[in-house]
Amino acid sequence: MASEATQSNQVRADIIAMGTELTTGASTDTNSAWLSSRFVELGVSTRRHVTIADDLPAIVHEVRESARCAKVVVMTGGLGPTVDDMTRDALADAVGEALVLDESALAEIEAFYASLGREMPETNRRQAMRPESATMLRNDWGTAPGLRIRIGDAEVFSLPGVPREMKAMFAAYVVPAVEAMAGREHVSVRVIRTFGAGESNLAEQISDLMTVGRNPAVGTTASEGVISVRIVARGESDEAADALAQKDIDAVRERLGVLVYGEGDDTLASVVGKRLAELRKTVSTAESCSGGLLGAMLTDVPGSSAYYVGGFIPYSYEQKSESLGIPMELIQTHGAVSEPCAEAMAERCRALTKSDYALSITGIAGPGGGTEDKPVGLVYIALADSAGVKVKECRFSERLNREVIRDRSARTALNMLRRKLAES
Amino acid sequence: MASEATQSNQVRADIIAMGTELTTGASTDTNSAWLSSRFVELGVSTRRHVTIADDLPAIVHEVRESARCAKVVVMTGGLGPTVDDMTRDALADAVGEALVLDESALAEIEAFYASLGREMPETNRRQAMRPESATMLRNDWGTAPGLRIRIGDAEVFSLPGVPREMKAMFAAYVVPAVEAMAGREHVSVRVIRTFGAGESNLAEQISDLMTVGRNPAVGTTASEGVISVRIVARGESDEAADALAQKDIDAVRERLGVLVYGEGDDTLASVVGKRLAELRKTVSTAESCSGGLLGAMLTDVPGSSAYYVGGFIPYSYEQKSESLGIPMELIQTHGAVSEPCAEAMAERCRALTKSDYALSITGIAGPGGGTEDKPVGLVYIALADSAGVKVKECRFSERLNREVIRDRSARTALNMLRRKLAES
Numbered sequence: 001m002a003s004e005a006t007q008s009n010q011v012r013a014d015i016i017a018m019g020t021e022l023t024t025g026a027s028t029d030t031n032s033a034w035l036s037s038r039f040v041e042l043g044v045s046t047r048r049h050v051t052i053a054d055d056l057p058a059i060v061h062e063v064r065e066s067a068r069c070a071k072v073v074v075m076t077g078g079l080g081p082t083v084d085d086m087t088r089d090a091l092a093d094a095v096g097e098a099l100v101l102d103e104s105a106l107a108e109i110e111a112f113y114a115s116l117g118r119e120m121p122e123t124n125r126r127q128a129m130r131p132e133s134a135t136m137l138r139n140d141w142g143t144a145p146g147l148r149i150r151i152g153d154a155e156v157f158s159l160p161g162v163p164r165e166m167k168a169m170f171a172a173y174v175v176p177a178v179e180a181m182a183g184r185e186h187v188s189v190r191v192i193r194t195f196g197a198g199e200s201n202l203a204e205q206i207s208d209l210m211t212v213g214r215n216p217a218v219g220t221t222a223s224e225g226v227i228s229v230r231i232v233a234r235g236e237s238d239e240a241a242d243a244l245a246q247k248d249i250d251a252v253r254e255r256l257g258v259l260v261y262g263e264g265d266d267t268l269a270s271v272v273g274k275r276l277a278e279l280r281k282t283v284s285t286a287e288s289c290s291g292g293l294l295g296a297m298l299t300d301v302p303g304s305s306a307y308y309v310g311g312f313i314p315y316s317y318e319q320k321s322e323s324l325g326i327p328m329e330l331i332q333t334h335g336a337v338s339e340p341c342a343e344a345m346a347e348r349c350r351a352l353t354k355s356d357y358a359l360s361i362t363g364i365a366g367p368g369g370g371t372e373d374k375p376v377g378l379v380y381i382a383l384a385d386s387a388g389v390k391v392k393e394c395r396f397s398e399r400l401n402r403e404v405i406r407d408r409s410a411r412t413a414l415n416m417l418r419r420k421l422a423e424s
Numbered sequence: 425m426a427s428e429a430t431q432s433n434q435v436r437a438d439i440i441a442m443g444t445e446l447t448t449g450a451s452t453d454t455n456s457a458w459l460s461s462r463f464v465e466l467g468v469s470t471r472r473h474v475t476i477a478d479d480l481p482a483i484v485h486e487v488r489e490s491a492r493c494a495k496v497v498v499m500t501g502g503l504g505p506t507v508d509d510m511t512r513d514a515l516a517d518a519v520g521e522a523l524v525l526d527e528s529a530l531a532e533i534e535a536f537y538a539s540l541g542r543e544m545p546e547t548n549r550r551q552a553m554r555p556e557s558a559t560m561l562r563n564d565w566g567t568a569p570g571l572r573i574r575i576g577d578a579e580v581f582s583l584p585g586v587p588r589e590m591k592a593m594f595a596a597y598v599v600p601a602v603e604a605m606a607g608r609e610h611v612s613v614r615v616i617r618t619f620g621a622g623e624s625n626l627a628e629q630i631s632d633l634m635t636v637g638r639n640p641a642v643g644t645t646a647s648e649g650v651i652s653v654r655i656v657a658r659g660e661s662d663e664a665a666d667a668l669a670q671k672d673i674d675a676v677r678e679r680l681g682v683l684v685y686g687e688g689d690d691t692l693a694s695v696v697g698k699r700l701a702e703l704r705k706t707v708s709t710a711e712s713c714s715g716g717l718l719g720a721m722l723t724d725v726p727g728s729s730a731y732y733v734g735g736f737i738p739y740s741y742e743q744k745s746e747s748l749g750i751p752m753e754l755i756q757t758h759g760a761v762s763e764p765c766a767e768a769m770a771e772r773c774r775a776l777t778k779s780d781y782a783l784s785i786t787g788i789a790g791p792g793g794g795t796e797d798k799p800v801g802l803v804y805i806a807l808a809d810s811a812g813v814k815v816k817e818c819r820f821s822e823r824l825n826r827e828v829i830r831d832r833s834a835r836t837a838l839n840m841l842r843r844k845l846a847e848s
Contacts, residue, residue, distance in 0.1 A: 033451070292709075292711070315732050402724070
């Protein structure tokens with residue numbers, strides 16, 4: 001980033017997040033990281049993120065400072081209907097203008113409430129106010145319209161703080177404006193997604209690509225068991241940057257092999273779903289300790305009814321026996337958290353649903369319920385198909401909490417199916 | 425927060441996070457929210473968070489700005505051994521001093537490496553450098569020592585960016601220093617959780633409590649359909665602050681009535697679970713469009729096996745008929761997304777699992793599958809008990825995406841059960 005000082009024509013962005021819920025730690029700001037990541041892809045360097053409380057003079061000060069130093073400023077939050085939503089006032093103060101009522105924005109907010117069969121609360125009128133020289137940005141994803149205003153040499157965009165709305169409005173309004181600016185860099189960003197190895201283990205296999213100052217810049221991040229490899233290539237043109245990134249993509253894919261499950265927005269569930277649909281195969285699930293999480297991940301993918309037939313959550317012993325038909329004797333002999341039980345769950349689930357594949361999960365997610373023989377973190381995951389059933393024993397660290405153990409169990413099940421489908 | 429301007433003797437904090445991995449969005453800064461939350465408890469208001477790239481002039485500028493406005497400044501990151509770790513240089517520049525080698529810090533870093541049976545890499549010498557007037561803060565949780573330095577009226581603490589090390593060093597060095605400062609406030613923080621009303625609707629009912637500058641400060645935030653009311657009370661003593669907060673808690677609870685489901689860390693699932701356990705009642709689930717999400721929420725609570733017997737995910741028509749025994753004729757006549765189907769799912773689920781309550785969900789989560797009659801967002805949720813079955817028709821806005829529609833459906837089901845259990 002030392003290059004920033006020397007390349008003065010480069011487009012730089014500032015991000016300002018507003019809300020006392022952020023400066024008091026009641027919420028964590030995830031918008032700024034997401035925005036920065038999108039700016040990298042657009043060839044724009046983010047200079048700084050600032051998070052401030054709902055305090056008018058402080059907001060005005062930071063907006064002026066950002067508008068002085070950056071060509072693009074994105075503000076998130078502070079557009080709600082209540083008196084502690086101060087973005088509109090702050091922008092008006094920053095440019096020395098009065099707030100005016102935008103009739104068409106008001107009509108849209110009223111229409112939104114009408115579509116819900118409700119009358120617009122009087123407080124929501126505030127959301128139709130704007131500084132005189134500002135443009136209202138229509139929000140098709142919620143009630144709070146955004147604002148766009150010129151302050152000095154900077155284009156300032158004010159977007160809602162709700163991540164879903166913010167992301168949609170960034171795409172609709174900020175991206176086209178930034179793409180039209182001169183001085184952007186030619187950058188290609190690619191992200192490879194892997195599952196099944198630890199971060200330092202994986203980083204060792206590509207350490208020569210991760211040298212500081214190298215182009216492309218290659219780095220790893222870990223989230224929910226997924227290790228991502230991020231490649232940021234810069235070139236004289238978009239094509240040159242793309243080609244440079246592709247070279248590293250090929251190298252990383254070759255070295256990491258089957259650990260790589262996809263790129264970009266791919267999830268284990270979306271990759272598994274796509275492959276099942278291609279093969280015209282179906283899957284079902286039987287979940288004990290994960291309690292429906294695996295089904296929820298599979299059905300998080302639009303169109304999953306094409307291959308997911310459904311499943312069972314036999315949480316109690318009785319349900320394992322009654323809804324899946326697993327012999328009580330088997331459970332009494334081996335325990336519900338055992339290889340034979342996981343096997344039986346997958347096989348019975350496959351038979352009952354007549355699916356091509358069935359996945360089962362049974363384990364001890366904790367914090368209670370662990371014994372010396374069967375500690376918290378012990379999970380059996382089975383995959384049944386026409387050829388039989390295969391069980392994987394996982395021993396997740398006891399340092400992981402219930403949420404993480406359940407999440408990793410469901411992802412490991414998806415990964416087993418992914419590896420199996422790769423053989424087809 | 426308007427009170428900040430008038431109470432000049434109040435201790436205020438600024439937080440500065442450093443690292444190009446943050447300003448490029450490769451990592452999300454969670455340290456600042458954690459620090460802010462701790463500061464609130466210590467009676468200190470956080471004025472702002474700033475995140476900056478590894479860029480020396482920018483860091484120096486923000487450090488000076490923070491030291492001018494805040495009494496406590498915590499910096500995280502930028503203490504590593506490489507050239508892009510610039511905190512030491514930035515602090516030296518900010519106070520106009522040279523960097524000197526701290527012999528005892530050097531000895532400690534060398535000893536740390538010796539304890540690993542390795543020689544200290546020459547680059548790590550940088551970590552023993554400090555501005556002349558700074559104090560080195562020993563790091564017993566990693567290699568990078570921290571720094572403490574006075575800049576103007578501000579105490580500036582520089583801590584490592586690794587959350588685990590940062591938190592330990594905050595407790596060891598920052599907490600005692602802050603506790604010794606005059607002008608800290610006595611603060612009591614409480615959060616009420618509600619479900620079932622929109623944020624502006626709810627805010628209207630407590631708008632008089634939400635006036636800017638009032639003590640306690642009352643604010644609302646929305647996340648995943650849950651609207652939270654946060655009460656931050658300040659008093660002459662901890663007891664006075666607690667009493668003041670309690671008064672607002674009582675007022676908010678009375679006005680919002682059944683919308684309030686809990687406080688602090690309570691979730692809909694934990695509250696429902698606690699009540700089921702108290703009543704020694706059980707629940708089961710039958711989920712179509714939510715695909716297991718409701719089961720996953722219920723079983724996210726430790727000890728849920730005491731009341732959750734399990735459930736079904738009859739995603740396909742066949743599974744609705746085969747695993748739950750819903751007549752194909754009913755599905756063909758009314759459709760799988762219909763009041764009769766939701767009713768039948770809940771009743772059959774309750775009968776099959778012999779649970780006291782059964783919840784069912786069937787709907788169109790989208791993005792595909794909607795028709796004029798049955799648009800995306802139409803969801804039927806049923807609750808069966810010994811007295812019969814009750815269905816709720818939800819028409820979630822088409823503006824919401826698949827993930828949100830599924831999430832709200834599952835939470836609405838939990839909320840139906842919560843309201844029912846409140847009558848018991």
